[in-house]
Amino acid sequence: MISKKLAGVRTRIAPSPTGWLHIGTARAALFNYLFARRHGGSFVVRIEDTDLERSDKKFEADILEGLSWLGIEWDEGPIVDTRNYKGDYGPYRQTERLDSYEHYLNKLLEQGRVFYCAHTAQELEIEHRAQMETKQALRHICAHRDASNTEGIIRFKNTASGCITFTDCIRGAISFNTELLGDFSLAKNIRAPLYNFAVVIDDKEMAITHVLRGEDHIPNTPKQILIQDALAFERPLYAHLPLILGPDRSKLSKRHGETSLNAYRHEGYLGQALVNFIALLGWNPDDEREIFSLDELEKEFSLEKVQKSGAVFNKEKLQWLNGEYIRRMDRETLAANLYPFLQESFGNIPQDILHRVAKIEQPRLKTFADVQALPFLFKDPSYEKELLLWKGIQEPVEAATHLRAIEKILCDIKDFEKTLMPYAEQHGKGNVLWPLRVALSGQAASPGPFEIMYVIGKEATLRRVRNAIALLK
C-alpha cells in the first residue's frame, strides 16, 4: 500500500472534506510540502473524513484537485485506478483506517486510560454553565471515569497533573496546565474516532516527524501529547503556522469574501502566482526578491524564516503578482489560458484572433478574466456621441473631419500607423486619435486604436469609423 519510502523528514496535510479547499489549508499544505522537499523527505495527504455527516466526496475531490493545480504532489498513498488529480497515488483516508483506531482504543481501555462517559448532552450543558458562572475553566471531569460503563462516548481519563511543555519550531517552548483539560473526548464509539485521537494514531502510523499546522491547533497539542504518552508514542516535532487573516484581522473566512482556492482559479489566477503569494504570507527569503517558482521555494524554504503573527490576505498584492506572471508568460501559453475566458463571454474565436488578443493585452492583464471586459474586440460598440470628442470640448465637425480623413487613408493594418501618424501629428494627435479610438472601442479607456485594429481587422475598423461619422451628424 505504501509505495515509496524516503528516509528522514515526513510531513502531512490533513484536511477534512467538509468544505472547498480553503486558502489556509492550501498554505499549510504548501509549507509541509516545501519543508519535506527541502529536507529530502516525504509529504502525504490524509483526508480526515471521520465526520460522516459533514464529509462529502465532492469536497475531497476539490481539495485534491486544488493541490494538484498548485503543483503540490504527495509522495505516497494507496494506488488508485481512476483519479481526477495528478500524481501516482490517492490520499490516505481515516474512514479506511478504522481498524487501527479500534486497536489502540481497546489497548487504552484495557489499560484503564480511557472510559465510557454516559453523561447526556444536557448534563454537560449544565456543568458548562455552572463553570461559566463560577469563572472556572470549561472542562469535564467525569464522575464516570472509574465506572465500568460500556455505553456513551469514550473519553481520556486525564489524571495528569502539572504542566506539559513542548517546543514549537516557530514559537519556542509552550506550556499548558494539563489539569485544565479535563477528560476530553476521544471517540463517539469504538469505531468512530474523534479528531484528537485519530490524529495521534495516524501521525504515529504514518511516521510523521514534523507536524506543521495552523496556530489554531496549539490548544489541541497538549491533548495529543497526553494520548501519545499514554500509548508510549514518540512525540513528533511541532510547528504552528501563523493564521491567514481577513482585512479585520480575524481568521480568514467566508464572511471576508472568497476563501476557496479553486475560486481563484476560476477568477483567472495562475497556480504559480497563488503559490508564490501564499508562500510570502508568513514566510520570506533572506533578500528582497518577490518572485519565486515552486522549485525555488523548495530550495529556499526554512522554518526559521516563518513569521509568528498572522498575515492579512491582501488581494491587491495577489493581483499585482498575477500580473507579473502574466507579463512573463510566453504568448502561446497566455493565449491558451485566455481562451476559456474569451469563449465564455464571446463564444468560439479563431486562433489568430486569440493570439492577437494575447499580444495586445499581455501588458495590461491582472487576471485572465480581465479579457472579459473587452467586448469591443468582438462586436461593434455603442456609446454616447459626446465621448467621441477629444477632451469633451472638440467640435463635432472637427472630429468628423478627422474620421473622414481616416476613412480615406485607411489601408492595410500593418502600414496604417505609419500612414496615419503624419496626419495626426499635423492636426494634433489627441484631436485625431481620440475620436478614432472611441469609434473603435466605445470606451473612455481602452487599448490604443492601432492595437484594437490589429485584432478586429480592416473591415470592422472601416465600419466603426463610418458609424462614428454617422453618429456625429
Next chain:
RNA sequence: GCCGCUAUCUUCUAAUUGGUUAGGAAACCGGGCUUUCAAUCCGGCAAUACGGGUUCGAUCCCCGUUGGCGGCACCA
C-alpha cells in the same frame, strides 16, 4: 470567563550575535513617456503599541500594561 499565541508603515515584510538617515514590495499620491487606460521609468507619503528596566546605546534582551487573534464540541 478560563487557557494560549502574538505585536515594525494601510497591507505583506527586512534590519548579522543591541549601534541603520529603520530597507523592500503592494496600495495610494506626484512626475516622465503617452490620444485614453495600462505597461514601464523616476520621485513622494507612511511604522518600531504603551510604560518600566538592563546597557554608553535598545526595533532587537527582561518585566508589566494595553491591543489583536485563537482555542475551550459526541467539528476538524
